[in-house]
Amino acid sequence: MSEIHDAGIPACPNCGQADRVAAVPAVYLSGRDLLRVAVPARGDTLAHTEVRQATTALSQALAPVPSAPQGRGCLGGLGVLTLFGSLAAAAFAAIAPSPSEGAIPVGFPDAGTSVFPDLSWLWWVAGVGAVVSLALFGTLAARSRARRAHLAGRAQAEAVWSRGWYCARCGTAHFRPAPDVPQGSLSLGEFRRIVWEAGGYGDLVAKYPTV
Secondary structure, eight states, X not given: OHHHHHTTOOOOTTTOOOTTEEXXXXXXXXXXXXXXXXXXXXXTBOOEEEEEEXXXXXXXXXXXXXXXXXXXXXXXXXXXXXXXXXXXXXXXXXXXXXXXXXXXXXXXXXXXXXXXXXXXXXXXXHHHHHHHHHHHHHHHHHXXXXXXXXXXXXXXXXXXXXXXXXXXXXXXXXXXSOTTSOOSOBOHXXXXXXXXXXXXXXXXXXXXXXX
């Protein structure tokens, strides 16, 4: 046991042993792997092989930062399409003759009344589309800000995270004694809170509970 301590591995504060203690980054990476999955043919899709990320629950619990916000491309594309549809509806409603004008297109016999339908409802379509597109762009902007904050705090979070140790016997984490980190055994939830608060993600700890 003395050889293990001499190697620089701090013993677990709970059990006092170091034989099953490993650095948190090593435990985290050992629980992540890429798997090749054979996908059978279905409909018009040919049989193929996909590469998927497999992550253990322990690795997820020891993640240095929360998952980055996703879906920016989908939101942006949907926002552009909605805005385009809104503008098209408004343009068509603006140039379409009103039935009250009694307008009859060239080449149509004079039936005494306009053959143009009432397209004033397109203004409602344009208004709703504009509101939806603004909401989508607002959500996209919020996610972009969250992503920038996520990237900005990652270095600080990883600086604390990389100093952690995990005891497989007790299922707890701990730090080497230092004045700027808590002493004693920590549950995985407590360890996550300390790491994520260092990166500015403390408000997300409750959203991503450890197993």
